[in-house]
Amino acid sequence: xxxxxxxxxxxxxxxxxxxxxxxxxxxxxxxxxxxxxxxxxxxxxxxxxxxxxxxxxxxxxxxxxxxxxxxxxxxxxxxxxxxxxxxxxxxxxxxxxxxxxxxxxxxxxxxxxxxxxxxxxxxxxxxxxxxxxxxxxxxxxxxxxxxxxxxxxxxxxxxxxxxxxxxxxxxxxxxxxxxxxxxxxxxxxxxxxxxxxx
Numbered sequence: 001x002x003x004x005x006x007x008x009x010x011x012x013x014x015x016x017x018x019x020x021x022x023x024x025x026x027x028x029x030x031x032x033x034x035x036x037x038x039x040x041x042x043x044x045x046x047x048x049x050x051x052x053x054x055x056x057x058x059x060x061x062x063x064x065x066x067x068x069x070x071x072x073x074x075x076x077x078x079x080x081x082x083x084x085x086x087x088x089x090x091x092x093x094x095x096x097x098x099x100x101x102x103x104x105x106x107x108x109x110x111x112x113x114x115x116x117x118x119x120x121x122x123x124x125x126x127x128x129x130x131x132x133x134x135x136x137x138x139x140x141x142x143x144x145x146x147x148x149x150x151x152x153x154x155x156x157x158x159x160x161x162x163x164x165x166x167x168x169x170x171x172x173x174x175x176x177x178x179x180x181x182x183x184x185x186x187x188x189x190x191x192x193x194x195x196x197x198x
Contacts, residue, residue, distance in 0.1 A: 044073050044098060047136055047161050050178040051186045052080050055134055055159040058172055058190040061085045065131035068092065070122040070145070075102025075115070077134050082114035090130075092120045127152060136161040143167065149193070156193040164189055169196040 047055075055077065061067060063086045069077045072091025081089045091102050099119050106115045127133060127148045135142060135158065142165040149158055149165075164170065172190040177183060 042071065042138055042141070044095070045136075046074060047076065048178040048180075048186065049076065049080070051161055051176060051188065052077050054174060054176050054188050055161060056081055056084065058174060058188055059132045059134070059157040059159045061087050061132050063087050066090070066129055067132040067134065068125075068127060068130040069134045070125075071135070071137055072102050072117065073098050073136070075105040075117060078102070078115045078117075079105055079109050079111055081132075082111045083109060086114070087132075088114050090116045090118060092118050092122050092125065094119065094121060123148070131156050133158045134161075135159070135163070137163060139163045139166060152193040154193055158191040158193070158195075160189040160191075162187050165191065167198055169198045171195070 059067075061081055065085075065087045067078065067081045067087055067089040069075075069089065069091045072078055072093045075091050078089035078091040081087055093099055093102065096119065099117055102117045106112060106117060123144060125148065128151050130152060133149065133152065133156070135145070137145075137160075142160060142163055146165060146168065152158075158165075168191055170189045171192050174188045174190075175185050176188065177185050
């Protein structure tokens with residue numbers, strides 16, 4: 001049976017278009033969508049390891065502390081805190097993909113005894129068990145968290161990558177330019193509870 005070359009070409013083009021559309025949709029990260037109905041509020045951008053190290057240096061974690069990372073992404077902050085300081089750390093995220101990645105990171109580093117990853121809406125959490133809280137969120141989201149952060153025990157430390165918390169005067173502000181692909185100036189903010197108002 002002889003096939004019509006024009007029809008065959010049209011069918012192949014249509015198939016290629018469908019496959020291309022499927023591949024394109026699959027390549028869009030699920031966390032690039034604005035948060036509504038339990039979806040992430042921000043696009044996931046990893047914190048460079050040098051910035052993670054500076055955040056923890058400013059926070060001065062102790063072995064007896066509990067660290068909460070709000071929007072934990074791939075889990076690098078909680079894993080680093082546990083490995084270097086021996087403290088218990090909990091990473092919270094709303095995105096199932098980030099939960100999978102951070103859980104795998106914890107497992108790959110053998111930190112299951114010190115680190116937990118939980119799926120949660122960070123704006124509904126009781127943060128009071130934490131002594132250290134780390135953030136890499138937008139300024140408006142930092143402000144939205146302030147009522148929860150105010151309930152932290154006196155002396156608790158809050159560190160934020162790049163974004164301030166309007167109305168709260170930081171105790172320290174440090175600028176750092178990592179090497180490699182993240183070669184731009186990053187800012188780390190430190191607050192202690194209770195913070196001074198601006």
